[in-house]
Amino acid sequence: NAGVTQTPKFRVLKTGQSMTLLCAQDMNHEYMYWYRQDPGMGLRLIHYSVGEGTTAKGEVPDGYNVSRLKKQNFLLGLESAAPSQTSVYFCASRTGTVLYEQYFGPGTRLTVT
Amino acid sequence: AQKVTQAQTEISVVEKEDVTLDCVYETRDTTYYLFWYKQPPSGELVFLIRRNSFDEQNEISGRYSWNFQKSTSSFNFTITASQVVDSAVYFCALSEASFGNEKLTFGTGTRLTIIP
Numbered sequence A: 001n002a003g004v005t006q007t008p009k010f011r012v013l014k015t016g017q018s019m020t021l022l023c024a025q026d027m028n029h030e031y032m033y034w035y036r037q038d039p040g041m042g043l044r045l046i047h048y049s050v051g052e053g054t055t056a057k058g059e060v061p062d063g064y065n066v067s068r069l070k071k072q073n074f075l076l077g078l079e080s081a082a083p084s085q086t087s088v089y090f091c092a093s094r095t096g097t098v099l100y101e102q103y104f105g106p107g108t109r110l111t112v113t
Numbered sequence B: 001a002q003k004v005t006q007a008q009t010e011i012s013v014v015e016k017e018d019v020t021l022d023c024v025y026e027t028r029d030t031t032y033y034l035f036w037y038k039q040p041p042s043g044e045l046v047f048l049i050r051r052n053s054f055d056e057q058n059e060i061s062g063r064y065s066w067n068f069q070k071s072t073s074s075f076n077f078t079i080t081a082s083q084v085v086d087s088a089v090y091f092c093a094l095s096e097a098s099f100g101n102e103k104l105t106f107g108t109g110t111r112l113t114i115i116p
Helices: none
Strands: A004-007 A010-013 A019-025 A031-038 A042-049 A064-067 A073-078 A087-094 A108-112 B003-005 B010-014 B019-021 B024-026 B032-039 B046-052 B059-061 B064-069 B074-079 B088-096 B104-106 B110-115
Touching (some): A004 A087, A031 A073, A042 A064, A042 B104, A073 A087, B003 B104, B024 B074, B032 B074, B046 B059, B046 B064, B074 B088
Parallel strands (some): A010 A108, B010 B110
Antiparallel strands (some): A031 A042, A064 A073, B032 B046, B032 B088, B059 B064, B064 B074, B088 B104
């Protein structure tokens, strides 16, 4: 049982390049989330999904797109990376109700130059 | 809208001292859930505790204890006899139970440094 995994762990992009971050969970969780963590700002929600085929915007969605084609995977895309998107990105998942805690992946450190 | 405030940005204490991390929250819901997560220097986020709004009992787990007070909208975290391994960033988080609101709102975190 791997829990929540994220690919890649590190990435450096040039401004304007695109990339996709992959999050996978093997716990059959309905809900999946993408956060970014910046110094002094805690974790901010980018997008989330309440089930396969559904996505919704979080607090800071601009510049990002997501897809949830399979229940176990949640992809985060950057179409045209900007230096302001330099951050650590965390994926999380949880089971059916807000009562339960979210399980986090190890994070992806992205630098945009 | 839900909000979590962790006013203490950084705290340093000498090993074996007790330390309390403050968390104040805002919500319009009567049913909600509060969480604490730990982020050690390695970077992963580790779940510590969950508390629902109907359960105001304090909880103790080893050297950790949590004080939930609805009257002051606070959910404070105390570490007794701190150890170097407690050095981490600690996040308080809030989730409302209303349908359609599946988000977890985090505070900005408190960086705790335990000095040997």
